[in-house]
Amino acid sequence: MNIMMLLEMAAEAFGDRVAIGDKTTGMTYSQLADQAGKTAGWLREQNADRLIYVDESAPTLPVALFGSSWAGKPFVPVSYRLQTDRLNTLIQRQAPAVVVGGANVASLINPADGLTILANSEFSNSWSEVTPPSADWSSEPEDVAVLLHTSGTSGDPKIAVLRQRHLVSYVLGSCEFMSAEEDEASLVSVPPYHIAGISAMLTGVYQGRRIVQLPAFEENEWVRLAREQEITHAMVVPTMLARILEVLEDGKGLPALRHLSYGGGRMPLPIIERAMELIPNVNFVNAYGLTETSSSISILGPDDHRDAMASDDPAVRKRLGSVGRPLPSVEITIRDEDGKEVPVGTSGEVWVRGEQVSGEYAKQGSTSSDEGWFQTKDGGFFDEGGFLFVEGRIDDVIVKGGENLSPGEIEDVLLDHPSVREVCVIGLPDVEWGEIVAAVIVPAEGSACDDEELKQWVAKHLRSSRVPARFEYRVELPYNDTGKVLRRVIREELKA
Amino acid sequence: MQLKVGEKLRSTACTTEMIVVRAPGTDVDLRCGGHPVVPGADKDTKNELAADASGGTQTGKRYADDEIGIEILVTKAGQGNLAIGGAPLELKQAKALPSSD
Known part of the structure; x- marks a missing residue:
């Protein structure tokens, strides 16, 4: 082979x-x-x-x-x-x-x-x-x-x-x-x-x-090339899509584009919703995968996107934020800390196995179990319909007063606020709570942000435990060169 | 014959070439066009295509029998069909997936 x-x-x-x-x-x-x-x-x-x-x-x-x-x-x-x-x-x-x-x-x-x-x-x-x-x-x-x-x-x-x-x-x-x-x-x-x-x-x-x-990658060049080369298919990471959409506000669209897949990080809901409005004829695919799994292991297909967008049922609507269902060629289960499978709707660690799954590192060797299961270190859960929701790296989950909070959920709400351009939510050590929620924000151009207003905004949409206790404002966030925000770096900066 | 994953094989009765994707642990009588297949390097063995084994193979399609645990990827199409003894392997119908990369 x-x-x-x-x-x-x-x-x-x-x-x-x-x-x-x-x-x-x-x-x-x-x-x-x-x-x-x-x-x-x-x-x-x-x-x-x-x-x-x-x-x-x-x-x-x-x-x-x-x-x-x-x-x-x-x-x-x-x-x-x-x-x-x-x-x-x-x-x-x-x-x-x-x-x-x-x-x-x-x-x-x-x-x-x-x-x-x-x-x-x-x-x-x-x-x-x-x-x-x-x-x-x-x-x-x-x-x-x-x-x-x-x-x-x-x-x-x-x-x-x-x-x-x-x-x-x-x-x-x-x-x-x-x-x-x-x-x-x-x-x-x-x-x-x-x-x-x-x-x-x-x-x-x-x-x-x-x-x-x-x-x-540069967004203007991406759009220019897509138009010139009559591109029908493309794959982008979330930060790329956000920037491409800013260019597409020119209203000229992408006439040849039929299919846009995104992955390599969590896509904020407001961005995918805007994308579906701006280029409605495009088939969207959300792909979830890891380097260790030879790329995608779960996908949310075009029909899933449309069903979720069109639905009044909150459970179906929510699937726009899911990574869809596992590829037929892999198995995915959600396990607790003891390695036991958890019921539908319960969060745990995403485990995967299949012929494309390596789970092997140079020096370290294979990290998969004897039965071939690879632990992704991503948190997630399945809903009733078998849709997989990925909540980010387990290490990034904020544990506040015994409650597990997903940074992504809070980031989505903040990103929906008109004065917020980019955001990263992390947990910071706290004597009383174990961890508290901190939000690092890049304000939208020409906007000023106000701690109190943002707190009320989050409280209006989520339970009060999710309201950040601390806000920091930056000109930009640190990303690695594949567009993933470096939470580790932000955490170190804020702890200092 | 005992098959090995990754092994290249060819038909002796038509142009079919293939690669073993999944192999059972036991000996199997894998045939194409009615005759046992041979290693890919053997280009000399030639046989007559059997009329009852001439359904044809298609490039890029996988043929399998889940019970036996065998899966063959056809890398070059031909006129014969793939079978274990006299029992044809089934064309594996892949679910159409949207592109993710």
Whole structure:
């Protein structure tokens, strides 16, 4: 089993279709397979156990991803935005390796034994004259395909190990071969070191849907490219959608867009409601997944979105804030601290198992139970209809006077207030209550916020225990580079 | 034959190529076009397509028997059909899922 098998199928069945880039000048599936082969042939001759990719999205991303698997070497995408010291430490740990980066890679990565450091253009030049080997990639399902650093919003980042069987299972379980119409194109704006950036390459190739890459997300450019390239499908993280909507207030819409999925963090309700108003003909999909699960494990589909929006039943309406139902190929259960399943409607930890679930980290090894269950460290519950609600990282749940409070619920209410642009709610240690609720707010442009008014606003919508005791105002919130707010950083700042 | 997950196989009676996605722990008589399949590297064995096993396979489709615990992904289509002995494997109908990435 090897992700190269997926590309080979695509190249044989619809080799002349454009796989990556512009609809007329882009790279076809045959060309992609050929370049992956050249890369494999070249990579095997290098003193390298793996290929590290520290650049923005570029056409060489799928080439390097598939080429590494062909050569039987793990592909390691790393964030080029990491602080330089940390980036260098992290890369040196992967030696011997080939390091592919942007034009500035030579100044970013320090030379070291066992590192072959190449700018993206040098990388392409080094294999352009190589003859691709025969289709001789390993079929061993246990081979490591990708090593991905997890986001580490609440602790130290770890390296998730994704084997060939995990990624292939994810693709086979979540999409159908050649299911895309010829005019379909998806816009990928998540970076290569985000699991969705990897899974988008794999499912795009398998379905035959052209991929257009936006190297670094910027909302105006995203909208421009979506209009120019007649993008039909796209995936965004919540912070991206909020910014895209601001651009779409120009009223010109996204005529070609049919399908917008979002994930990689909790989507605030007011944002998705606004999106459904602004681009009503688009199918929305909320996807929940983790790096350790090879991307999505649960999805809220387009009909679920419309049903929830149209419903007067509060329980159905609430599902707009859910992540829908588990993929047919995975099982999800909610457990208490003792590992016992809890009844419907009760919060606990989200556990998952299935063929796409890795749950394995470099050094640490597998963290899954003997029965294959992986503990996500996310809190959540199922409703009566089998819809999964994710309440955020268990470590982020605020425990106030013995009551568990979900930061997201309070954030949604605050975000609905006209003078609030962005918000992060955390728990702070308190002698009397154990923890108290604190809200860090970025005011809307030209707005002034008032503690008392915001307290009353929350009290009007939620139980009094949810009312923040402390408010802080900021010009911006700290995010990691995949758009997740860094609660750990805010907590440290406020404790100090 | 004993199958292994990830193993590449081919039909001797048509152009079908496949990969084992799920394998039972026991020996099975996996056939395509009426004849036992062979390892992917064996390109020489040739047999006549059996008329009663010519339903065809489709690229990208999975064929399975949950009771036996076998699942085969067809990577290249052909004229034969996949069977365990004389019992055809069923085309696995995947639920249409909306794209999530």
